[in-house]
Amino acid sequence: MVFESTVEQWGNFNEAVSFYKQIPNPGNSSRVRYNDERDAAYVVVFPNVEESFMFDAPHVTSGVKVMTFIKDPFTSQWKIFAFGDPVDPFKRNNIV
Numbered sequence: 903m904v905f906e907s908t909v910e911q912w913g914n915f916n917e918a919v920s921f922y923k924q925i926p927n928p929g930n931s932s933r934v935r936y937n938d939e940r941d942a943a944y945v946v947v948f949p950n951v952e953e954s955f956m957f958d959a960p961h962v963t964s965g966v967k968v969m970t971f972i973k974d975p976f977t978s979q980w981k982i983f984a985f986g987d988p989v990d991p992f993k994r995n996n997i998v
Contacts, residue, residue, distance in 0.1 A: 905974070905981055918985055925949050925967060943971040943980060944988065 904912050912918065922928065929951025935944045949965040970984040983989060 903981060905972070905983070908983070921967075921985065922947075925965075927951050929954075930969075941973045941975070942983075943973075945969040945971070 925947060927950050929948045931946040931948065933946075935946075936942065945968070947967045947969065948963065949967075967986055968984075968988045969982060970989045971980045972983045973979070974981055
């Protein structure tokens with residue numbers, strides 16, 4: 903689920919659960935976005951989602967959070983790396 907080198911930072915995930923619960927009416931994007939190398943993936947969590955919706959044009963939104971996943975180069979499994987603000991790809995170089 904997470905990289906071994908980040909297990910202590912995640913702890914028992916109580917902090918992540920609490921963070922998610924603080925987002926009012928969260929709605930997860932059904933679209934996964936990838937970096938150019940396709941080894942990092944991003945799922946957006948929107949606040950104040952009352953019902954399903956689709957963007958049909960570029961949109962500026964506020965209060966969004968991002969779940970960042972990194973593909974483990976040894977197992978090819980996707981593992982969660984961060985939850986909150988977007989993470990720059992260079993910050994993931996020392997995770998394995």
